[in-house]
Amino acid sequence: MSPQILRPIFSENQILSAADVNGIVNHARDASARHNRYLHDWGIADGLTLTAEEREDTAGTYMEVSVAPGVALDGNGREIVVAEAFRLSEDLFDQLNVAESVTDPNNPPQYPVFILGRDQSQQGTAMAPAICQGSASTRTVEGFEVTFGRVGDAAELDNQTPIQPGREISASGTSDWKILLGFVQWDGTHFTAATDEADGINRRYAGVRAADVSAPNHSLTLRSALRTVSDKAALTIDNQNGGEMRFGLQDSKGKVVPVFTVNAKGDVTAEGKILGAIAGGVQVESGVVTDGALVPLPAGITQEQIDDGEATIQVHLSPRFQQPASLPDPGANQFWQMQPLECYAQDRRVVCRVRWESTGGAPGPLILPGVCDFQVFGFVKAQAGAS
């Protein structure tokens, strides 16, 4: 029989057992965990940063690393709360035997630090029942465990699998979900540093899972930082001016100062440059190029697009007649004349050869790699169906 969600109900004069009362608590806790599990992405909600403070012993300086207070949600929906700063255990790190035996001092290994939720029974006193019933536990500590992994273990965290919808959060095996807090370095005795990121893997923060987000006040804003932190990127969709989407940095009051706006008619207002190719449009690049190099492509057009037939280019080259300062002195009242021998683009490679000849006949003519002004026009094919 598949697991069912059971909600306790009560009747008048019913004598409540411990199981009945626990049922109330567990039903609410499991409902909250399901909400966290299916409507949020797991990760750190707030705090839980690794902080390192320099310490000194007879062997020299080292770092004492602590986890700051904070809250996280694991992938099963379990809430993990660290109420006060917690110092990382060097003894535990040593016992876990995760340190690498050979390390490069210029690129020391970064060992991941994980936090896991842990339920622990607490022996009660104030509400203890009758003496003959012993000292049964009356509270469960919704605690945590901080542990360490080997180099590379942090890349495996997305492979963790959440429990099934009907499974209780208090069941065994539901508290093994690891959340990455950061990384530490180790010198064989002490921690020597703590960082948020290693090998492109960062602390993971909690998210929201939603297919549809609605705003009750006709205005929806996505922020990259808290609204009180100014100069952070934010995006607002609201019904101002008949409907607009505005992107920019938020000010100290959380208001988005737009640099990019699209209104409901499709009109785009951009304060900066628009880079990249516009389908059906023309992209242009110009400059100077010497013999043997490739003419660069306009921004937004790639060689792959050209190879795939999605874009074409036209190249125009004009040889420069300016005399190189390094040519020898042609003599009194004489000067150098330049004659282009060849100047064209082979695919994008410039072939430019020029002949410099002194009007006095000596020194003899020089044939040199040439210099060209170029213009490249890139044409991106319009997508099928686009007008």
Added chain:
Amino acid sequence: MEKMNVITFKETGHLLGVVTRAGQPEKAATVEEIAAGGFRLRDRQNGEITLQIPEEELGVSWVDYDTRILYRPHLFIMDAGKPEQKTENGPPNLSIALSGALITATLPANVSESVEIWCQIVGNNLSEPIVRSVTIPGTVSAPTNTGSEALILGAGDYKVAMFAPDYALVVFMETVP
């Protein structure tokens, strides 16, 4: 200040070519953008000897715009992040000799400390360019201007690009008898 991209031979910093971009003046170009597939180098005698420096041997530096460099990039070498003009010279004073069993590099002047000369050799029946260095083992007590190392090559004509420190790059033909 206006900037330009200079394509270099990575091992020695010799300049090979120059590209500027008006559309992206504030952004340095990559080797892939301006020298994908390599850089086609040309001699400065008559411009008819050409050889392709492989893309993996190339670098790009972002330097101040300078018409001296633009019109004769081959005379310059990157030195502490800036192009420095070097002495122009060529065979037989500045040369690579190929005997079929040995490669011998010669500089116009003795050196009193060990100097590494880089070169690229193509042509004849080589399926891929040979890019290698030759050490001129100069010392204070025994200065010299030549150095040789083993290099087996079949008889025939080869195109050689020579990258010697303190000298402008030189491209020439060399025959293995």
